[in-house]
Amino acid sequence: MNLLHVFGIFYRNVILIRRSVPKLFALFGFITVELFLWGFITLWVQTIGPSDARLDFVLLILSAFIFWSMFELSQRSFSISFLEEVWSRNVINIFASPIKLGELVMGFALVGVAQTLLAFLYITPIAFLLYALQIWDMGLYIIPFFMNVLISGWGIGVVAIGLVVRFGPSADIMAFFIPFLLLPFSAVYYPVSVFPPLLQDITFILPTRHIFEGMRTAITEGLIPYDSIMWATALNIIFVILGFLFLHWMLRLARTKGYLSRLVQD
């Protein structure tokens, strides 16, 4: 692994984000607006619920919202780092350089970590000021959950890049659609028990389901959800490896069929 190669990818993306108002808005703007939306919904739900309700809706719903946003951001910044090369017709220069696929993926992941961490450090104090959300009350459990949402984002990001390599720039919509597709089945805002039994079995393979189910257990029962953390981590590792193999396969196919040139032509 050549760290200069990884840093090259990181450097290029950091520069873009640093001076682009639309990119800064994408990083901080959406999450701020959504925080208001979910915050007010949560406050309303809190007022219409039974007065002796044991559940802390603010902690439950807003924590889920923040972690889902971190997952989306991790995935989006990972995918957009690659799409940026496609949109600027620079992708041929990248693939003709000595950077290895693993280094490229590592560079994108690093961009994702930096952006997600920044957004997390930005939104949690705002959520505390506006809604008294003390997400840090979860203590050290927050670390494995945060790590897992990051890794889930990379897994989806790698697949999205593979689809763009295979189907061309018009497939960039997949980078935004896949997380949306996963949202209802990841039990982000409701427990897995609301799913029909068959869906409960099927969604077991989604790492995001275990992350959010585990978070709920930690918040509502105050227990350390070892099982959820273990399943989320194991499934994430499997998904990232499979995603990487998928991207590798798509790239090999693109080199055989000449699809890479299409990435600067479409």
Add this chain to the structure above:
Amino acid sequence: MGIVMTTILRVSDLTKQYDNLTAVNNISFAIKEGEIVSLLGPNGAGKTTTIQMLLTLVSPTRGNIEIFGKNLTGHRDELLSRMNFTAPYSVLPYNLTTREALKTYSLLYGVRNHRERVSFLIDEFDLGWMADKKVGQLSSGEQMRVGIAKAFVNSPGLLLLDEPTASLDPAIARELRAKILKLVRNAGGAILWTSHNMREIEQVSDRIIFLSRGKIIADDSPDNLKNYFGQKDLEEIFISINRETRARPS
């Protein structure tokens, strides 16, 4: 005793087949240290596909590519770090400044002293006034110049230039040709050059490889080719070959 020149690039029986189309058909050639070889041919002759196979952007269907004595398939990263290229279809990121783009590519090519290298290239290619301008704000000719400077970030031993002066005015093109030749010769490297500018090809090439419908139909020095085809310049050779291949059924 004569000087033995090292073979920098050896292409053997290289073929690229896309379904029913044979883009490159069993071509073989070699380029020695210090040599400048041009690939000429009409559109669709297989020049760009050949260059893209050398850059690992396209996998060959058959054949072998050896660069600096090593097989490209097994030593991709090592060999690409000793080569570079520029092509009009692959521009540098429009949203980076010239300096940032050169720094990014210095890093991607693993250049340790990237600051010094970027400063050297900015001076050498006279890019000072556009160093802090975004690539997207430059004219196509200026972008091409930055692209050529990028091709030197790693002091390549093998340079692949696909129509490098396509968007340049004649004065700048001449100046850049001289710079390219100087830098490559100083480094003891070699160049594979494609262009539709016959005068340029004649000026820079030690050897010219004519491609038509994916096949090599001639490989010799510009003077020998003129004698062989009985034409006064390369343009006439190009036109006659093009006419002949169009008339021939595929």
